[in-house]
Amino acid sequence: MGERDIIRDIFAPLTADAPGAFNLTDDAAVLDGGPYVVTKDVLIAGVHFRPKDPLDLVARKALRVNLSDLAAMGAKPEGYVLGCVWPGNIKRAAIEDFARGLGEDQAAYRVSLYGGDTTAHKLKSGPLTISVTMFGAPPKQGVTRRSTAGAGDDLYVTGSIGDAGLGLKALGREEKFTTVDKASLSGRYHLPEPRLSMGQAIAGLATAAIDLSDGLMIDVGRLAAASGLRAEIDAVSIPRSAAAAAWIARQDKRWRALAALSTFGDDYEIAFTAPQSMRRSVMMAAKASRTEVARIGSLTRGEGAVLLTETGAEIPTPRDGFDHFA
């Protein structure tokens, strides 16, 4: 198996819908049109995914975490370039599994591979490292930023919170779940659902947005900090899946469990803000894009992001989310 064979046989077919990719035979690709919204996320075995995760799912997650960034900005994805560093002892069949996953999500999200670089570690056991640069078209209303929330705005979040973190615990057998709950939670860990149609539907309506990768509290904290405001989140209004609700019900300290959910990573939901006067429009956008949306709090003058009980008491959060350098 040579580098050329891998590129020609396994990756070049993924560029079929991208004439500017030149079938991966050139030094660079051409992206016609523009302007573009561009994002880049790197995934490393043992850090961002489990080393034994099926490679088709890893490939799809690598695309989806980037799609989620575009979703937060309201962009419509078009294509990506891919850098892979494979373990030194990788087998061709494993690369084929990976490419099959790419192909499935290319079809699901209508994006195409445009180019990249395929390399290998010197070490047989070097961790698979995947770098995706994804680009898309900005919404005509302009991209939704993080720093533009207003004081008094409502705070919303899509989908449900904490499932992927519970899925990771389920996969690692740190916690026990029913078979059904384990399947649903681990599915959320392996395959986040980028909220593209919702992100596009709220462009021009949302005052600010962020995708949740490191945990609700830390990421909403980032949006609040960028906007020079404080975020207050009503803990009970945080949307939970049935599996997460069952998990909370089994815990001794339920407030603490709820707080923990809000610090788990890998949600890839979107948190966004909008003026109170826009509540009806937000709900219509949610309905039109068939996305669950919950109003979970508001932005006020001040700083930080806090989780509050129904009576307004602050709930301490166990940690602030994942930090590669902490």
Add this chain to the structure above:
Amino acid sequence: MGERDIIRDIFAPLTADAPGAFNLTDDAAVLDGGPYVVTKDVLIAGVHFRPKDPLDLVARKALRVNLSDLAAMGAKPEGYVLGCVWPGNIKRAAIEDFARGLGEDQAAYRVSLYGGDTTAHKLKSGPLTISVTMFGAPPKQGVTRRSTAGAGDDLYVTGSIGDAGLGLKALGREEKFTTVDKASLSGRYHLPEPRLSMGQAIAGLATAAIDLSDGLMIDVGRLAAASGLRAEIDAVSIPRSAAAAAWIARQDKRWRALAALSTFGDDYEIAFTAPQSMRRSVMMAAKASRTEVARIGSLTRGEGAVLLTETGAEIPTPRDGFDHFA
């Protein structure tokens, strides 16, 4: 040291000339304008650079190998997004060294950072891995492809061949060199010189081009294969630096030494083809862009890439260049 501090203090200043980077506070960046030429190269410690190489030089090389891809296509570079996976035990000062190198070459090549992802290995000794996606504006004549050489075209190469490979041997003390030669050769290994102005000057004039990353023979072989032709290279016409010429003169088998030079990687020169009728225009483009250019052979009907003596005998080449999966 936290991820946020690193991004805000060390990387955000590198976006000063790119308003669309939003000071690295958002989920994605906006690239105004377009169309774009886009390329991606990944560099791994121990594979693409020496683990002890100074990090400012590693950063500059990471930009330059991508700039070289754009040069081959005739594009004018504009900016890049950066993914870094640092060893788990990285120190802030090391990241600062790296960013200083980025800043130097950003100024030299007038490109800006637009965004990216900063992560770390779980392992303290995980290899530094750098993924750069570089984008630029295509030349108004259209990009120079690999697959469009014509039978009978001349084959040219910029600069000199094999220096970086000798530089690597000098750094690894595999071969002895004078102090002056060692400095010049290792400089060529650490800091390739992307041939941007020449690449732009020959857009519309060259029939095909490729940047030399894996070795003259393998890369010219790729150009020939993509064009459905055979490349014949006159070994004596391959441009050599004074240091490389001195090295050849010290070898017992000089033809073999010359052949070896043509298989060393990391040249980051451009090989290109042009019709014989364009010889004068090619030399004028070289002069205008202050780039050394040598005519080293031609494209003919057939396949493969061969190295020939003055009498037309084929010189066997020791290997075909670097392959990550071979």
